[in-house]
Amino acid sequence: MKKIFFILTVICSGALLFTSCEDKDKDPWVIHEDSANDGIFLTVAKETIVIDFTDPASAFSFTVNSPSNNVASYDLEVTRTSGGVVSDTVLLSSASSFPAEFNILSSDLATAFGLSSSDLVAGDRFDFIGTAIGTNGQVAAFENLNGDASGPGQFNAFSFNTYLSCPFNQADAIGTYSTTVDEFGLAVDTFEVTAGPDANSVIISDLIEPGFSMIMEVNPNTGIGSISRTPMAASYYGYSGGNINTTGTPSFFFSCSGTIAAVLQYTVDLGSFGSYGFEAQKQ
Known part of the structure; x- marks a missing residue:
């Protein structure tokens, strides 16, 4: 009987000791509890899809957010495709706090390319390229996203586009x-x-x-x-x-x-x- 009691006591004591260690020390397998281990990822939520070419006040409006709150800065570059000709890539805007709201007019795009609004035409496509720097110093861009994160259903803020549109006739x-x-x-x-x-x-x-x-x-x-x-x-x-x-x-x-x-x-x-x-x- 004493032997059985001793074994039970040892088992219970060991269980208590193990539990105590878990309370004091973070489980080494749960790496996601440390924000430094979170992937750098930004999402984009579009309020509008296109810019109305006939309305100077029409804007491409969207919000960029950092779900893991681990992004220090975000640069948004853009290229223009017009008549099949692709422009150089230019810096359009930046953000350092999130969520960040963007309201981009056709005049903003023209200025970024050193053009006047009259140089733009309906059907112009603008491809946006985002680059983020995490709070840990790592750089994230579309090229280094994995396949799942780069899919269209993920609404990533690293690659998306808009057009200059016009009412259909x-x-x-x-x-x-x-x-x-x-x-x-x-x-x-x-x-x-x-x-x-x-x-x-x-x-x-x-x-x-x-x-x-x-x-x-x-x-x-x-x-x-x-x-x-x-x-x-x-x-x-x-x-x-x-x-x-x-x-x-x-x-x-x-x-x-x-x-x-x-x-x-x-x-x-x-x-x-x-x-x-x-x-x-x-x-």
Whole structure:
């Protein structure tokens, strides 16, 4: 009986000692309790998606936040793509406290590039590049994010874009277009855009194969266009059932400049080839 009691006493004492050690010393496996071990990451929450080219007071508004509160500074650079020509990268703004609010006018962008507002045109794309320095001195940019953190669902503040848009006008949109960017590689050189079934839609015909057409519905305020899954060819690269649809990434139809800038998903009966950039310009 004494032997049993002694064993129980030792076990209980050991348990108390182990618990006491846990209270006094931080568990070495729980490294996330130290903020120095948190990854440097910033999120962006967009209040607007585009800048209305026709309204000088229209702004691209968004908030940048540091979920782990471990970012000391954030630099925001930008490049401009206009008419297929990409500019140099310039510094646009910086922040040292978070959340940080940004309201970027078209005039702000023009100034950053040493231009006047009249030099900008509807359809111009602005790609923003963020760089952060953590409180531990480490530098974070889009290039060193892991695959999960760089995904579109993470809303990272290291790589995002906006456009100079304009209210959609169907009459201005109608005409013959030349393909300028075709990442998928099957679009024809020229195709027709005609009036759609309502005032805020167009029909894009014979883009890949004669006899096939698709309807793009366009938001009249933002120029954002959407295409439901539509057959556009009998097959893609030997696989039957060639379809096109827009994706969660915004696609645009800028009627005032006659510009289409889209991200299209290409699917067949067996599945998807993925999403590819497509751009065209009215002749």
